[in-house]
Amino acid sequence: MRSAADTYTHIQTAYTKAAKAAPALQKRFEAAGVDPGGIGSIQDLSRLPVLKKEQLLQQQRQDPPFGGYLAAKNSDLGRIYVSPGPIFEPNLQGAAGRGMDTLFRAAGVGAQDVVLNTWMYHLVPAGLLFDEAAQAVGATVIPGGVGNRELQAQIIVETGVTTICASTSFFMALADTVIEKYGRDAWQVKTAFLGGEMGDWMTKRRQIEADYGVSTWSAFATADLGMIAYEDGGDGYLVQPRRIVQICDPVTGQPKPFGETGEVVVTTLDPDAWPMIRFGTGDSAFALEQGYDGSVTRLSPLQGRVGDAVKVREIFVYPRAIEEVVIAAGLLRAQAITTREDDRDMIRIKAVVSEESDLAAIEIAVMETFQRVARIRLDAFEIVATDALEEGAALILNHKDA
Structure with missing residues (x-):
């Protein structure tokens, strides 16, 4: 595990370099009076105002395509993802899964598994992130994408799919189609990676596990940051080691006391292409556990979007x-x-x-x-x-x- 000293030494080096390459990031530091080379604690980091997604969108419109935040050469980029807005998110070549493989390992998915991935492969990163992560743990992937329920049900039966990545509602539709058309014995799926929903999502998951004989898993991920935290069998979500997570007041941006609900604010320790530091996700949660420096190491289930409360x-x-x-x-x-x-x-x-x-x-x-x-x-x-x-x-x- 990375020590406090190592973490902030890494931040000092990485973000000093990133600021030289990304003029918008340099302006953020200057406006806040923060020297990236002097960030030695979570308190120093918290002096930098939270960057809201709306601000990033506005800056990208003013300085397309990346708003001055790209810290790599265009030739180093493997993909550009496009989220609603549109917001452009660059991804380095070789950045497979952006940490999502950790979720697959926690669920015990590996070389013995055939994974049907029904997430979209176009523009947004979901399909490719799940695809790359599954391959990283040795699994075989069928790139199903969205829709084609009857065909995908046939694929599940005839290829021996053991794992499905899908939205909760589409997973249920696929399972029902397989069982209705081919019989209960044809359903051999054991693991489901489901997309989060508000409302009675956890109730749905427990019912899915009982009805279809699967274990369900999820992660907290965004297009801007990749995987932030993931389920590991314990309470809530375990924060992945390459992210610093804080729970902050959505208005002031200052960290909230332990256990209080606020906005999930994330700093990536992989700023080589896309240096998101103190980035506001717009999602609300509270800390279940804290680390050596006061950052969040285990996150509660999401409470809703900031503004839903x-x-x-x-x-x-x-x-x-x-x-x-x-x-x-x-x-x-x-x-x-x-x-x-x-x-x-x-x-x-x-x-x-x-x-x-x-x-x-x-x-x-x-x-x-x-x-x-x-x-x-x-x-x-x-x-x-x-x-x-x-x-x-x-x-x-x-x-x-x-």
Whole structure:
């Protein structure tokens, strides 16, 4: 494991070099009064303001294609990815998987596996990152891409696919198609790498594992940074060694106290082409574990996007808190509603439950879980009819500011 001294010595050297090649990065340092050669701690790093994705997009429009952040020669680039905006993300030749292979190793996927990769291979990096990572661990990859459900179901059966990379909904569609068309015995898939969703995603994953006999895995990755953190069988996500992660106030950019929710801010220790330092992902989470320097080493599941939270009695409540309630209490679905009554913020949850549920036990589980994860007391809990809360409804409705 890299020591604190080694980490910041590396940052000093790498970012001093990167700033000389990338004029926009040099301007960031100068504007903040920060010398990259003098960054010796997480506190020094935190003097640099967070770079928001919106700022990067604006700078790329003003100075296309990379906004002055490219720290490599064009001839050194293997690919240019294009994310919505559009935002251009350069990738060095030979940068296979950008850390994603660590996730495959954690899941035990290797040379014995045939991987069907259904992520898009065009413009965005998802398809190629999964493809390269699977090959890096010795697996055989079928580049399925999106769509063609009937054909991909046939491919699963006839080639002996053992692992699927897909969105949660497309994975379920593929599994159902295989089972309906070829029978349960034809379904031999054991591992699924699923794309994250908000709402009741963790509930869906547990149901998928039970229904289809697979283990499900996920990572926290972005086009700008590659893999930031990954599931390893423990709680939340383990931060990969080539990233420094901080949880910061989304307005001030300053680190939040341990355990408080804020924006995930990332610095890459691979700045050779794309020196993203103190880059704001726009995702919210909290630290489960910290390292020697105060940076995050284990990250909670994502709580939502910055801006998805609703402030209730000075505490931000994120959609993830309602998802935790659904899981803990065994609800079919739930929704929190915030109101303002007699100059006091109020929050209640309404939920749909199965007919055989123990209603008293459910109410206790809802109240206790919500207070534990959201750190405030729930004002009311109500069980409603199935048609009173439709599937896919927003997890939080904010009526107090209406």
